[in-house]
Amino acid sequence: MGGTSDTHRLVDPYEVAALYYDLTVSHPIGNTTPQPSFFASLADVRQRVLEIGAGTGRTTLAVAERARSVWCLEPSPAMRSLLLNRVQHSALPPDRVTILPFRELPETLPGRFDYAVLAGVLGSVAHDDRPRLFRTIAGHLTHGAILASDMFGDTDFSPASPVLIAEARLGEIRYTTHVEVTDAVSGPEGGIAETKYVYRTYLGSQLLTEEEQVQVRHGTTRSIVIEQLNEAGFTVLAPGQRAGSVVAPLDVLLAERN
Numbered sequence: 001m002g003g004t005s006d007t008h009r010l011v012d013p014y015e016v017a018a019l020y021y022d023l024t025v026s027h028p029i030g031n032t033t034p035q036p037s038f039f040a041s042l043a044d045v046r047q048r049v050l051e052i053g054a055g056t057g058r059t060t061l062a063v064a065e066r067a068r069s070v071w072c073l074e075p076s077p078a079m080r081s082l083l084l085n086r087v088q089h090s091a092l093p094p095d096r097v098t099i100l101p102f103r104e105l106p107e108t109l110p111g112r113f114d115y116a117v118l119a120g121v122l123g124s125v126a127h128d129d130r131p132r133l134f135r136t137i138a139g140h141l142t143h144g145a146i147l148a149s150d151m152f153g154d155t156d157f158s159p160a161s162p163v164l165i166a167e168a169r170l171g172e173i174r175y176t177t178h179v180e181v182t183d184a185v186s187g188p189e190g191g192i193a194e195t196k197y198v199y200r201t202y203l204g205s206q207l208l209t210e211e212e213q214v215q216v217r218h219g220t221t222r223s224i225v226i227e228q229l230n231e232a233g234f235t236v237l238a239p240g241q242r243a244g245s246v247v248a249p250l251d252v253l254l255a256e257r258n
């Protein structure tokens, strides 16, 4: 058995996925979320923005170009290292983006925010953990601020064989990403799926590497998320309603802080 340091070792569900994340999301087969441009369209120069689960910073940079400042929380060290790299090599002023490392979401965040972003994050948050997340965000938003969140619609999880979800070429290497649901349970609050991502690299027809990452996905429904947001102090905009000049779409939920 390992000693104390092993016992407390952080298991990073993005340890391998981080390496391939940007390639996978920018070369999808079929539709994909998140959509950085949509989240950026809700930002403006007066806003301090809170972004939870900033990942490699795709959405962060798009939002930061239009906002006064962005404060990012990102629990995965692997994703955070790419975020740090992307931010420091961007053309943004050095005081525009603040990256807050954390393992557990802190109850208290620095100051108040005018816009909150959850891009591609909700699927990682369990049903019972969402109320605390929403309350923490609500507690740090100004009156009338918008919280934008995608990924609330997956409920139909059942074991499924691998599907190719992304394919990219860089130089002579071809990269593929397959996803497979290896185990799934369903329940009234939405399903939980053990999801295996397999990343392969090929030189011509020769397989060079094959790496795996297992992640847990939490499904939920729009109506469950709306109920939890209402309880946390938000009013959810119906699709077609406006937040400033932006029309609330079907696949991203916009909630206004009461």
Ligand SMILES: C[S@@+](CC[C@H](N)C(=O)[O-])C[C@H]1O[C@@H](n2cnc3c(N)ncnc32)[C@H](O)[C@@H]1O
Binding pocket: 014, 034, 052, 053, 054, 055, 056, 057, 058, 059, 060, 073, 074, 075, 076, 079, 105, 118, 119, 120, 121, 124, 125
């Ligand atoms: C699919 S990635 C999305 C990254 C980024 N927002 C984007 O638009 O590309 C999900 C991110 O959420 C982070 N995450 C997972 N669970 C979280 C939680 N409970 N609170 C905050 N972030 C979380 C993960 O570490 C990961 O970086």
